[in-house]
Amino acid sequence: MDTTTATASQTPVLAADVAAYLKRRGRWSPLEIAFWIFAFASIWLFPDKYLILKDTAILALFALSLDLILGYAGIISLGQAAFFGVAGYFSGLVAKYGIIDEPIIALVCSGLVAAAFGFVTSFLVLRGSDLTRLMVTLGVSLMLGEIANRYANITGGADGLQGVDIAPILGRWNFDLYGHNGYVYCLIVLFVCFVIARRIVYSPFGLSLRAVKGNALRAAAIGIPVKWRLVAIYTIAAGFAGIAGGLLTQTTAFCSLDVFSLDRSADLLLVLIIGGTGYLYGGLIGAVIYKFLQDWLATLTPQYWQFWIGLVLVVIVLVGRERVEGWIAAARGSLVRLGGRAWTRIRPRSAALGGAIDGS
Amino acid sequence: MLTILFDGVAYGMLLFVLACGLSVTLGLMNFINLAHGSFAMAGGYCTVILVNRLGVPFVLGVPLAFLVTALLGGLFERTLYVHVYARSHLDQVLFTIGLVFMSVAAVDYTMGSSQRFVQIPDALQGQFDVFGVGMGKYRLLIIAVCGLLTIALQLILAKTRFGSRLRAAVDDQRVARGLGINVGAVFGITFAVGSGLAGLGGALGAEILGLDPTFPLRYMIYFLIVVTVGGTSSIVGPFLASILLGIADVAGKYYVPTLGAFVIYAIMIVVLIWRPQGLFARATAR
Amino acid sequence: MPILETIGLEKRFGGILAAQNVNLAVEKGARHALIGPNGAGKTTVINLLTGVLKPTAGRIMLEGRDITDAAPHQRVRLGMARTFQINQLFLDLTPLESIGLVVSERLGTGADWWRVVGSKSVVTDEIVEVVERFRLTDVMHERAATLPYGKQRLLEIALAFACRPRVLLLDEPAAGVPEAERHELLATIEALPAEVTVLLIEHDMDLVFSFADRISVLVNGTLFVDGAPEDVARDPRVKAVYLGEELDA
Numbered sequence: 001m002d003t004t005t006a007t008a009s010q011t012p013v014l015a016a017d018v019a020a021y022l023k024r025r026g027r028w029s030p031l032e033i034a035f036w037i038f039a040f041a042s043i044w045l046f047p048d049k050y051l052i053l054k055d056t057a058i059l060a061l062f063a064l065s066l067d068l069i070l071g072y073a074g075i076i077s078l079g080q081a082a083f084f085g086v087a088g089y090f091s092g093l094v095a096k097y098g099i100i101d102e103p104i105i106a107l108v109c110s111g112l113v114a115a116a117f118g119f120v121t122s123f124l125v126l127r128g129s130d131l132t133r134l135m136v137t138l139g140v141s142l143m144l145g146e147i148a149n150r151y152a153n154i155t156g157g158a159d160g161l162q163g164v165d166i167a168p169i170l171g172r173w174n175f176d177l178y179g180h181n182g183y184v185y186c187l188i189v190l191f192v193c194f195v196i197a198r199r200i201v202y203s204p205f206g207l208s209l210r211a212v213k214g215n216a217l218r219a220a221a222i223g224i225p226v227k228w229r230l231v232a233i234y235t236i237a238a239g240f241a242g243i244a245g246g247l248l249t250q251t252t253a254f255c256s257l258d259v260f261s262l263d264r265s266a267d268l269l270l271v272l273i274i275g276g277t278g279y280l281y282g283g284l285i286g287a288v289i290y291k292f293l294q295d296w297l298a299t300l301t302p303q304y305w306q307f308w309i310g311l312v313l314v315v316i317v318l319v320g321r322e323r324v325e326g327w328i329a330a331a332r333g334s335l336v337r338l339g340g341r342a343w344t345r346i347r348p349r350s351a352a353l354g355g356a357i358d359g360s
Numbered sequence: 361m362l363t364i365l366f367d368g369v370a371y372g373m374l375l376f377v378l379a380c381g382l383s384v385t386l387g388l389m390n391f392i393n394l395a396h397g398s399f400a401m402a403g404g405y406c407t408v409i410l411v412n413r414l415g416v417p418f419v420l421g422v423p424l425a426f427l428v429t430a431l432l433g434g435l436f437e438r439t440l441y442v443h444v445y446a447r448s449h450l451d452q453v454l455f456t457i458g459l460v461f462m463s464v465a466a467v468d469y470t471m472g473s474s475q476r477f478v479q480i481p482d483a484l485q486g487q488f489d490v491f492g493v494g495m496g497k498y499r500l501l502i503i504a505v506c507g508l509l510t511i512a513l514q515l516i517l518a519k520t521r522f523g524s525r526l527r528a529a530v531d532d533q534r535v536a537r538g539l540g541i542n543v544g545a546v547f548g549i550t551f552a553v554g555s556g557l558a559g560l561g562g563a564l565g566a567e568i569l570g571l572d573p574t575f576p577l578r579y580m581i582y583f584l585i586v587v588t589v590g591g592t593s594s595i596v597g598p599f600l601a602s603i604l605l606g607i608a609d610v611a612g613k614y615y616v617p618t619l620g621a622f623v624i625y626a627i628m629i630v631v632l633i634w635r636p637q638g639l640f641a642r643a644t645a646r
Numbered sequence: 647m648p649i650l651e652t653i654g655l656e657k658r659f660g661g662i663l664a665a666q667n668v669n670l671a672v673e674k675g676a677r678h679a680l681i682g683p684n685g686a687g688k689t690t691v692i693n694l695l696t697g698v699l700k701p702t703a704g705r706i707m708l709e710g711r712d713i714t715d716a717a718p719h720q721r722v723r724l725g726m727a728r729t730f731q732i733n734q735l736f737l738d739l740t741p742l743e744s745i746g747l748v749v750s751e752r753l754g755t756g757a758d759w760w761r762v763v764g765s766k767s768v769v770t771d772e773i774v775e776v777v778e779r780f781r782l783t784d785v786m787h788e789r790a791a792t793l794p795y796g797k798q799r800l801l802e803i804a805l806a807f808a809c810r811p812r813v814l815l816l817d818e819p820a821a822g823v824p825e826a827e828r829h830e831l832l833a834t835i836e837a838l839p840a841e842v843t844v845l846l847i848e849h850d851m852d853l854v855f856s857f858a859d860r861i862s863v864l865v866n867g868t869l870f871v872d873g874a875p876e877d878v879a880r881d882p883r884v885k886a887v888y889l890g891e892e893l894d895a
Contacts, residue, residue, distance in 0.1 A: 014783070015767075015774040018742065021787075022764020076450050124633060130449040131392055135588050136632055142581055143625035150619060204750040205759040211736045211747055218734040221696065222805055223722035223751045232757075262577055266457045273454065304469055310461025317455040318443055 026202040031335065035281070036191065043184060050179035056291040057186040058247050061193055063271045063283030065240035068197060071277030072206065073233050074213035076130050078265045079137025080241045082121070082144050083114040085259035087242030089148065090114075092161045092255040101167045107189065107246045114242020115235050122234040126227055138262065145260030160256030164249065175251060182251040189247060193240055194280070200236070201280060209233055263306075270309065273316055276329070363495075364611055370499035372606020373506035374568065376599050378561035378579070379586040380513065381554020387530045387592030389547055391441070392449055394456035396558055396583055397576030398463035403429040403559020404571040405467060408476045418481045422563045429559025434552035441551070442544075460576050468573040475572045478563070502564055509557070514595055526550060530593065585628045647710055649674040649843050650695070650726070650813050655704035657690055657867075664690045665867045668704070672813070672845055679846045679854045682864035683887070688847045689731060691864065692817050695845075696728050697721050708813065727811035729802050731818045731847075737791040741782045741801050744790065746773045748808035772808075780804035780834055796827025800834060813843045820850045855879070863887075 042053060062084060069075040087110035093099070100106040124136045148155045156162050168174040173181045200206050212219045212226050220226050249255045258264065267290070275286020293312075297305040382396040403425040411421040444455050480498060487496045517523040529536040529543045537543050562571070569579065582605070590601030605624050612623030648671040655668040664687045672678045680688055693699040695706060697718040705714045713721055736744050746763060749772045750756045764770055777786050780800045785793055790801060799819065806814060816835070823831055832853060838844060848854050854861065854875075861878040863870040871884050878884055 014778070015771050018774055018786075019764050019767060019770040022742075022746070022770065023762060025764075026762030076453075078453070124629060128632060131386070132588065132632055134392070134449070134453060135584055136629060138581060139585070139625050139628050143622055143629075146621045146625065147619070150622070199762075200759045202762050203759045204747070204756050204761070204763050207739075207743060207747050207763055208751070208756055210739065211744070214736045214738050215734055217698075218730070218736065218805070220718040221698075221722065221728060221730075221734070222748045222809055223719050223727075224747075224756065225717075225719045229757075262457075262580075266461070269450075269454060269457075304465045306461045307465030307469075310458040310463075310465065313454050313458030314440075314462065317447070317451050317458065318440075 032281075035284075039187065039191075043180075043187070047180070050183040052291060052295060054179055054183040054186050054251055056287050057183065057190045058244050058251075059268075059271060059291060060284040060287035061186075061190045061247070062241055062244040063268055063275070063287050064190075064194065064197055064280065065237045065244065065283075066268050066272055067277050067280060067283045068200075068237040068240065069234055070272065071279070071282065072201060072209045072213065073230055075125060075230065075234065076133055077125070077137040078134050078262070078269070079121075079139075079141045080237070080268060081260050081262075081264040082137070082141040083118055083238040083241040084245035084248075084264065085141070085144055085148070085255075086117050086245070087111060087114040088245035088249045088255045088259045089155055089161065090242075091246035092164045092249040092253075093154070095166050095250070095253075096161065096164045102171075103166055103169050103185075103250050107243060107250065110246035111239045111243040114245065115239030117242075118238020119231065119235040121238075122231040125234060126230055138265070141260050141265060142262070145257055148257055148260065156256075158257060160254055161249075162254075164253045164255070166250050166253050175253070179251070186247050186251060189243065193243060194284075197240070197280060200233075205229070205232075266313075267309070270313055273313075364614055365607060366495055367499060368607030368610040369603060370496075370502045370606070371568065371610055372603035373510070374502055374561055374565045375582060375586055375606055376602035377506045377509055377557055378565065379583040379602060380595065380598055381551075381557045382583050383587045383590060383592050383595075383598045384526075384530070384550055384554055386587055388526070388550060389445055389533075391445060392452045392456065393441075394453060394580055394584075395459040395463065395576065396555070397580045398460055399429050399433055399555040400558040400562035400565075400579070401463065401467060401571070401573070401575040402432060402562065403556075404478075404562035404566040404575065405471055405476065406559065407478050407563035407566065408471075408571065412476075412479050418478070418484075421478075422560060425563035426556045426560040429562075430552045430556025432559075433555025434548060436555075437548055437551040460580070464573050464576060471573070473573055475570055476566065477571070478566045480567060498567060502568075505564065509560075510595070510599060517595060522546070522549070582624070585624060589628060589631045648672055648707075649676075649709055650845065651707040652691075652695070653705045653707065655691070655694060655706065656702050657687075657694055657699060658702040663867055665694065665701075668864075668867070668869055670862060670869065670872075672843060673860070674843055675840060676860055677844050677846070677858050678860045678862065679848060679858035680862050680864060681848065681851075681854060682870070686864045687867040688864055689817060690867070692728060692815050692845075692847065695815060696726065722809050722811070725812035726815065727806040727809035727813075728815035729806045729817055729819060731821055733798050733802050735790045735798060735801060735805075738789060740787050740789055741777065741793075741804070742773065742786040744801065745776050745782075745804055745808050746770075748805055749773055749776070752809055776804055776808045779837070780807070781830060794827070796823050796831060799823050799827075799831055803831075803834065807838070807842075811842065813845065814838070816844060816846045816848075818847055818849065820848065820853055 046053060062080065065083075066077065066080050069077060090113050091106050091110040094106050094109070095101070095103075100109060121140055124140070125133055128136075149157055152158070166175055169181070169185060173185075175182050208219070208224050208229055212224065212229055216226055245259060248259075271286040271290045272282055273286070274289050275282035275284065294305060294309070297308045301308070378400050379396075381399075382393060385391055385393050385396075406425045406428050407421045410416040410424055411418055416424065440459075444452055447455075484498045484501055488500065489495075517527060525536070525541045525546055528539065529541060529546050533543055562575070569575070585605060586598050586602050589605070590598030605627070608627060609621065609624050612619070613621065616623070650670075650672040652668050652670045655665055655670070656663070657665040668691060670680075670691070680691065682688055690699065694701050697713075697716060697720075701714065705712055707713070708721070708724055708726055711724065713724060713726075716724065736747075739747070743763075746769065747756070749769050750758075750763070753766075753769060755761075755766060755769065777783055780803065782797065782800060782804060785797055790798065793801065799822075803816065803819060806816075819835060820828060820831060835853075835857065846854070846857065858875055860873070861875050862872045863878060863884055865887055870887065871878055871881055
């Protein structure tokens, strides 16, 4: 070993420093805590907006699932709708035929079914170029739509799955007309899934995904089994998408063919573009902005809001996604600085220990 | 069964005319244009307006649809698409999906959401009975027109100077530029012609494929299947792929109605697993 | 028994024979250099050894075990790591994160998804050791994309070293490194532990002759000469084909 005595004595201190630094990164920043406090506070703050908030929460979870594969593993997919739809129909059918009554158990099972389906199709996605991946993912989605259409005797076809009766959660909380319980349910599920996703992303596994996305050749050259990591994250993301689909069916007691449509996948991409990829909150923020944008546009031009969505997509691409991402990152940065200053005023002691604010 | 073969070939050739522009665009500029179907739709509605409303004869209405759509394609290319060429595939997908949404909504607004039919002249209605095989006159026309177009395209590619410039640019853009070929102009013309052909296909195909504002969304996957299965390095590949898919789709829907459309998706997935670059592409294609 | 050995290794690209009947034997603990004119096929040989390319004929043996059909990441697990001629780094990750990644993978914790990176002290201790050995301490928190080229090159080697390979393949480590930063790089290579076998591809003859205890010369995809540095330097055939050309140019 060629370390001099000077550095040898520094090593234990340095090691402790490094360990502390790494652990700090995984800690929840004040901004994140504020976000979730506000999210849960919305239950009491906006009692007349439960339905749109619930839809936003479902969309956020759906977008989170795409962020995991697109933002962290670099897989371009137009096919998350496939898992959304499979789980949507599954949860509807098990409720309708009384196979699984308890919604939470049904939701978990729907997620597992979607994940299994993701696992099986992951091998298709690993082969070929970006275009091939787009094609295959889109093709699987549309194909499932076709199958659901043909087996209308089971799925209800174009009319959708009728007669779905969702039992109360844990036997106590019914899905009422005002959507209160539905929203709380979705928000809690979203939070749980988010925490899991966050753990994954800050783990060695998550780091290896970022490495694979950045340089797959080198990742293999340092011993990472690239294919299996991608299969794993694709499966997990499929499971999350499935849970989102199950939530939609359970809270609306309905499921129709448009869960498999191109529209749904395209809207999802738009959500992530608006919110930004690769930092987990992109899907959530994007979902909020998208839903309220959609709501507003729908009041302007009820029938043709798709036109404006298309226009937004075109404009964002022309302006440049990096520029848009740059603006969002800058906005985040200034919010973080504002939050940091506020945090310092509230808790001066912990801030002095080296504020663990992400992104500084 | 022969009727099915006949119908399948007609359908396939129509698909080819619709999709060949997309294939060349993708092979030439590595650009994924999901809005290709919108040009086809434009051609269809153009013919509807010309023939149904303005009383232009069918024989004129179809070529006019080609011209109008080609001009539209050229315009869009110079003003919008040219900014997106260098972007990532994801950006191209988003951009063209955005265009699709806009076109679908715009057509819905201006023309209404119900299906439109082109008034086909009486001479083309009905069918010939050849050795007991029923051959629809209209479908015969489609085969004839598309067949001629295919031959014309192949001749242009193989025999003209423009064709060789195009082939060079598809093969290796940088080298082509280095040889003094104006790749930008080549692409502009190719894009316009490709869009025009899509419009022509839309005009001819309105009868068979069903023309309504959701046309681009419904048929986009078919065009993409043709392109991925057929590859982007020749005309022959997509041609054969289209015929194959046309026959498979018609036969599938007839013999196995419950899973009819499912057949072509399954073919696409199987092909992509087996040969990710397409059935007929060269191994070195992108 | 050589620690790394190729038997009749061949690679054909269509009509071109990039490597032909290559019988390379690298002894344990050796400092073995592979030299040859540009286009001789040196990087092809490394790509074959590491599994990036599949040979059209021949076998590759690592510590007596046939690894010809093993995938690249499996070869790393078996004790062979490489660097790339053109830096292949994780540009968005910091040296700390990149090295941490390699160490985690090696210690078998790379697939852990429920822990935060850095919660295992055995991993962090090793990260620090590698960071210090490769003089990256002052830049360990900066994104790899922003590092000066010399530091990037050090990181490139650090990543391979962190795999704790028994055989380390260095593909032109000094390539493109500016004069001012060479010394640091060369000193680091010299200081590699004796138990690590090193196969070095290089054009820099100073480095080759000061570092290597055995030299193989590759010309047009075939092994031309193989022996101790003094013998290779004196061999008139080598001078004519390679060293001679350099002197004339």
